Amino acid sequence: MIRLFASASLAALTLLASTSAMAGKVMDKINERGQLAACIKLDYRPFGYRAPNGDQVGLEHDLVADLAKRLGQKFNKPITVEKISVIAANRVQFVQQGKCDVLIGTMTDNAERRKVINIVQPNYYSSGITVIARKSTPIKTWDDIRGKKLCVSQGAFWNKEYQRRYDLDLQAFAGIAEAGQALQDGRCIGNLTDDALAASRLLDTATWGDFEIKLPVQDREPWGVATQYGDDEFAGFLSSAVTAWHREGTLIALEKKWELQPTAFVKEMQEKYKNAK
Missing domain, CATH: 3.40.190.10 (Periplasmic binding protein-like II)
Structure with a gap:
């Protein structure tokens, strides 16, 4: 029993140390490689799909491009995007496994998912x-x-x-x-x-x-943008970006662009955050 408790404690400490070591590292990695790795969907038109010419497009692809633009402004250099295609059955696991820096993939924000991945606030859409x-x-x-x-x-x-x-x-x-x-x-x-x-x-x-x-x-x-736990700097960057999407009317414009019916959620969030910094 004592040996089992000690092993469990050691595993917990190892996990804590691993998580702590991640803190502040995602932004550094993005800066070093000049690229944002984004988990995103290709099976959910108009949020993410392949155009007839093969291009990966959609409302959420526009949001990822906006994140890359904001990172480029922060680092004062171009930031490209590596897109990792996910589906509903594997998107959470891909974030947990560190296969991408950020997930924007039509994912509902709920308590079960918050136990294993960091869903930043505010939320960006709903269904x-x-x-x-x-x-x-x-x-x-x-x-x-x-x-x-x-x-x-x-x-x-x-x-x-x-x-x-x-x-x-x-x-x-x-x-x-x-x-x-x-x-x-x-x-x-x-x-x-x-x-x-x-x-x-x-x-x-x-x-x-x-x-x-x-x-x-x-x-x-609501739907949420997600990343791994352990990096408050990157989570804070994502939170600021989503806030700006609401404040600046980005999501209202994208609904129009992608021929979606205007949603009450997006209108309410724009009103809520119109004066946010």
């Missing part, structure tokens, strides 16, 4: 849960999906809770594109997803013209 299905599918209320087969993406935080709440038969797929394709193929009656993705899909009338958002949004939650 809630809904169902997208064919217009002909008889879904009018949330109770109408009870016991039904719905497609979902692996790693979505709402899967377990909604399965319990509505006794759902969830068909989980590796990513957003796969879940969407399964819905179109008729392998489920609807896709349980967030309203931001659902609304953006419907912009593509050629592919999604027979579909619609079926249910009022529930459980609206």
Whole structure:
């Protein structure tokens, strides 16, 4: 028992020392290599996707570019971006493992994720849960999906809770594109997803013209920019950048650019931070 306690204590101290050693190092590494490593998504139009010419684009790609610009101003030299593609199922682990300096990947800010990664404040966007299905599918209320087969993406935080709440038969797929394709193929009656993705899909009338958002949004939650714990300087830089996005109306402009419906969250945050430094 004493030996076990000593081993556990040593492991805890080692972890603490490792975390402390990270403090203040991320900014130095970015400066040294002249590059920001960003975990970002390519399966979530218009926040992150590949354009027909192969370019990686989207609202969150614009935000990462803005971070690089601010770092360049800080270091007085150009800072490029290395993009590491993530999906819902691996984005948190990639941050934990240090595969990127920062994550901007349509990630909901919640208590479980805060236990393992540093989600900086303020949050930058928000979304809630809904169902997208064919217009002909008889879904009018949330109770109408009870016991039904719905497609979902692996790693979505709402899967377990909604399965319990509505006794759902969830068909989980590796990513957003796969879940969407399964819905179109008729392998489920609807896709349980967030309203931001659902609304953006419907912009593509050629592919999604027979579909619609079926249910009022529930459980609206904010999205956060994340990094590893242990570097207060870099976390502070990220926090200042997100604050500036709200203060300067950056997110309002990007919603317009990417043809997203203006959200109450972004408007409220712009008002809240318009006088912030």
